Amino acid sequence: MISNRKLKTGAIFLSFILPALILYTVFFLIPLSSGLLYSLTKWNGISSIKKYVGLNNFKELLGDKRFLNSLSFTFKYAILNVISINILAFLLALMLDRQIRGIGLLRSIFFLPNVISMIIVGFIWQFFFTNVIGEIANWTGLTFLNQSWLGNPGIAFYSVTLVSVWRGAGYMMIIYLAGLQTINSELIDASRIDGASGWKLFAYIILPLMIPSINICLFMTIANSFKMFDLVFAMTHGGPGYATEVISLNIYNEAFLSDRYGYGTAKAVVLMLMILIITYIQLKVLKKKEVVL
Amino acid sequence: MKKLNPKNIVIIFILVILGVFFLMPIYFAVINSFKPLSEIVTSYTDFPKSFYLGNYIKAWIKTDFPRVFLNSLIITVISLSGIILISSMAGYILVRTPGKLSWLLFVIIVSSMIIPFHTIMIPLIVVTRKLNLSNSIPGIILVYWGLGCNFAIFLYHGFVKTIPHELEESAVMDGCTPYQTFFKIVMPLLVPVTSTIAVLDALWIWNDFLLPLLLLQRKAIQTIPLSQYIFFGQYYSDWGLALAGLILAVLPIVIFYIFMQKYIVKGITAGAVKS
Numbered sequence: 001m002i003s004n005r006k007l008k009t010g011a012i013f014l015s016f017i018l019p020a021l022i023l024y025t026v027f028f029l030i031p032l033s034s035g036l037l038y039s040l041t042k043w044n045g046i047s048s049i050k051k052y053v054g055l056n057n058f059k060e061l062l063g064d065k066r067f068l069n070s071l072s073f074t075f076k077y078a079i080l081n082v083i084s085i086n087i088l089a090f091l092l093a094l095m096l097d098r099q100i101r102g103i104g105l106l107r108s109i110f111f112l113p114n115v116i117s118m119i120i121v122g123f124i125w126q127f128f129f130t131n132v133i134g135e136i137a138n139w140t141g142l143t144f145l146n147q148s149w150l151g152n153p154g155i156a157f158y159s160v161t162l163v164s165v166w167r168g169a170g171y172m173m174i175i176y177l178a179g180l181q182t183i184n185s186e187l188i189d190a191s192r193i194d195g196a197s198g199w200k201l202f203a204y205i206i207l208p209l210m211i212p213s214i215n216i217c218l219f220m221t222i223a224n225s226f227k228m229f230d231l232v233f234a235m236t237h238g239g240p241g242y243a244t245e246v247i248s249l250n251i252y253n254e255a256f257l258s259d260r261y262g263y264g265t266a267k268a269v270v271l272m273l274m275i276l277i278i279t280y281i282q283l284k285v286l287k288k289k290e291v292v293l
Numbered sequence: 294m295k296k297l298n299p300k301n302i303v304i305i306f307i308l309v310i311l312g313v314f315f316l317m318p319i320y321f322a323v324i325n326s327f328k329p330l331s332e333i334v335t336s337y338t339d340f341p342k343s344f345y346l347g348n349y350i351k352a353w354i355k356t357d358f359p360r361v362f363l364n365s366l367i368i369t370v371i372s373l374s375g376i377i378l379i380s381s382m383a384g385y386i387l388v389r390t391p392g393k394l395s396w397l398l399f400v401i402i403v404s405s406m407i408i409p410f411h412t413i414m415i416p417l418i419v420v421t422r423k424l425n426l427s428n429s430i431p432g433i434i435l436v437y438w439g440l441g442c443n444f445a446i447f448l449y450h451g452f453v454k455t456i457p458h459e460l461e462e463s464a465v466m467d468g469c470t471p472y473q474t475f476f477k478i479v480m481p482l483l484v485p486v487t488s489t490i491a492v493l494d495a496l497w498i499w500n501d502f503l504l505p506l507l508l509l510q511r512k513a514i515q516t517i518p519l520s521q522y523i524f525f526g527q528y529y530s531d532w533g534l535a536l537a538g539l540i541l542a543v544l545p546i547v548i549f550y551i552f553m554q555k556y557i558v559k560g561i562t563a564g565a566v567k568s
Contacts, residue, residue, distance in 0.1 A: 009390070012471045016386035020379040020442045021398070026424075027439025028405060031416035038416060045419070092311070095304045102305075108554060109312045112319075115550040115557075117500035117518040120539050123525050127325070127536060128318040131337045139338070166315065171561060178562040216565050227409045230502045234522070248411040255415045256507075265415050272412040279407050 038265040045261040057266035066242050067267060070250040073157070077246065078225035080161050081168070085221050086214070088169045093176035094206075107177075111170035118167065122234025125163045126150065150236055153243035160244055164231055168224065172217045179213030180206070215286050222282070226275055247271050326536040333532050348537035352524070356538055360513065361520040362545060368430060368516060369498045372437035376494055377487055380442045384449025385479055389461075399450060402443045410440070410503070418507055426508075433508045437498055445490045448564070452486040453479075485563070492553075492560030499546060517542045 039057055041050040061067055096107050129149035137145035149159045191205050229248040232238060238245035255264030325333050326348055327341040387395045426432030464474045505519040521542045528535045
């Protein structure tokens with residue numbers, strides 16, 4: 001009897017979990033583990049022969065200028081992007097956290113870019129950068145606007161980041177707004193009565209209470225920065241030259257344009273390790289902060 | 294509503310200026326989409342002389358808009374429903390069957406959430422080729438089910454823990470099978486998480502580009518972002534047409550946003566706090 005019941009609960013357990021587990025295994029775990037194996041081979045993706053080359057792919061990476069360039073571009077982009085998005089989003093949330101007629105409309109405007117597909121965002125801005133901005137420069141006399149926004153490697157970095165901030169800030173703004181709204185207004189009033197105002201109120205009351213929201217947003221923006229693909233693909237396609245090629249685009253090109261599946265997955269494994277390390281450091285730092293609080 | 298004090302006036306002023314900057318690229322894309330090419334070339338910033346609709350008609354036909362819209366809709370809705378179904382079942386049973394196996398499965402699923410798509414992208418394509426799933430709508434839907442379930446299971450898992458067990462027990466006493474209990478009693482209680490997942494995953498799948506780029510080569514089965522990418526590449530010198538295509542592509546999701554704004558904001562906040 002007992003084993004019969006056990007069998008039955010086992011069968012029920014399986015029937016609930018298997019659909020998800022099978023799909024997850026086939027489309028996530030198997031690619032993940034076979035990717036680790038591919039990274040040790042030389043393979044063009046079509047041929048039935050995968051030649052085992054040990055760690056050669058990883059050795060080659062160290063001397064691959066284009067890959068190293070994409071690495072440094074991605075890091076630079078991530079740093080500027082994370083800082084700019086979070087500062088802008090936080091400021092927007094602070095300004096929007098009041099009840100005035102029409103403020104809802106402003107909130108909607110700042111969030112709007114987020115619902116638009118990255119690819120389309122990239123094209124809308126490409127049009128703006130290549131055609132509109134020059135004309136604005138001409139009739140406003142702001143001649144410094146007359147630049148090759150996407151054609152100049154040095155400037156293209158800032159153009160791409162600007163668009164990324166434009167699209168991403170609204171999302172984080174929502175999270176910061178939710179954080180601000182959980183702050184007890186009596187606490188704010190009490191500290192006002194105690195003489196705290198302006199900067200002091202912000203630095204000693206609001207900011208410490210916002211640490212959880214800041215952590216969440218940093219976490220999300222860092223992860224998003226390393227996964228960026230669509231925007232660059234649409235705006236510059238990695239160019240001029242390879243100046244704006246992010247890691248994910250470099251991996252894509254290696255596998256699907258140069259047909260080097262083995263080498264491409266080696267890069268993908270490096271990307272994963274980097275993200276794991278960064279996440280680990282983040283969690284450590286967050287834990288410490290929480291202890292202090 | 295508070296009265297407008299000077300400080301608030303300054304803040305509103307700053308916000309309005311920022312808002313104008315935010316809308317600028319979209320504004321210029323919209324006005325130029327209503328101009329014939331001859332008018333665009335003379336000035337990119339002038340307001341259109343007349344609302345010329347030719348670009349929209351051409352873009353509608355050339356992108357085969359009704360078809361790609363339907364493709365996007367089908368892929369998003371079925372992927373979403375599947376993710377919700379399989380993940381709620383899995384998340385629920387993992388909580389209600391405590392044990393080492395459940396714990397291990399949950400840990401594997403959650404820890405894989407930080408692995409970026411690009412890491413598994415290449416072998417995933419190999420898998421879909423082997424299973425004959427590339428270049429088909431059912432194929433890409435299956436892949437979305439597989440890729441979307443870890444985050445959804447994580448959210449359901451967290452929520453089921455907060456649901457008291459007693460309701461289910463009394464349902465079992467009344468003679469409900471485990472499936473009846475789940476679908477009739479538990480599923481309705483999960484609505485808050487379900488709507489969070491629905492919002493986040495709908496935005497993800499509707500706007501996703503890379504997976505359709507890798508899997509959907511045939512024109513007849515392409516989604517809006519992918520068909521836009523190809524269309525824009527073909528007609529980018531004809532700006533009016535290219536821009537009309539873009540605006541057309543953006544319209545469905547912007548309309549959805551206007552009506553569902555409240556739920557989107559709620560979904561984002563809930564999703565962020567839990568993760």
